Amino acid sequence: MKKIFTLIFLMTISSTVFGQTLTEKEIYGKWKVEKIIKKPTNPQFVPLIDGFENSTFFFNENGNFKLTTTSKSELFGMITEMTNGTKWKVEKNKKYVKIGNQEDGYSIMGISIRENNGKKIFHLDESEITLEMKKTE
Template identity: 45%
Template sequence: MKKHIVVFAFLSICNSVIGQTMEKEDLYGIWQVEKNLTETTDPNFKELIEGFLVSTFRFEENGTFEMNSPNKSKLFLMTLEMIKNKKWKFDHYRQLIKIGSEKDSFSIMGIFVKEKSGKIIFQVSESNLEFEMVKI
């Protein structure tokens, strides 16, 4: 029993030192990219990055998700079309925003959320795209 208490205390301390976890309520509102953290020479990724840099992400309490961007590149418009009129939900344990619908199991796009040095980072799953975000 004593061993379990020590292990639990150790894990609790590690969790608070490594980083804070986000709650769903922390995500409500409008977010925009403050800084690109992605390094790439791939022209397709550069085109996507340019689209994300001028985008806003809206996460509403009722699960509505909206992403807007003035970027009109073909590749980025395809991304916007894929997520148009989709919902979002948050997997607290994985710290993952899942975008889609019940029908597609919220699998269209995923965004891992982490806090690093007091900054909120969104990392688009299935890619190396990573952005420092700010709520506006």
């Protein structure tokens, strides 16, 4: 009986967490960082963390992507410059958004997206920063 309960529980979790795919329509719009949930502990990342803490992600319907921040960090300024003029696309059958251009294989930034208690969570693969986001438009 215990094994059956465990199996049903695992099937429920996997269908809830992994059974859904992400669509472009869910991503369109302006997303503001509400708070940082997870961040690297290395002091080198402080300017990066500050930049993301005060950032907004724009996913336009035409595929254009823009990242802005109120941070004055020179390091984060380089990141916003790198993403300037880029596009975004949803990786099919995954909850993953790739930022870049066709020429670079959309390799500038990767964002895993999930929902937790009704909140959208963006995990930035390259930096290991996890953000709680709020759609503002």
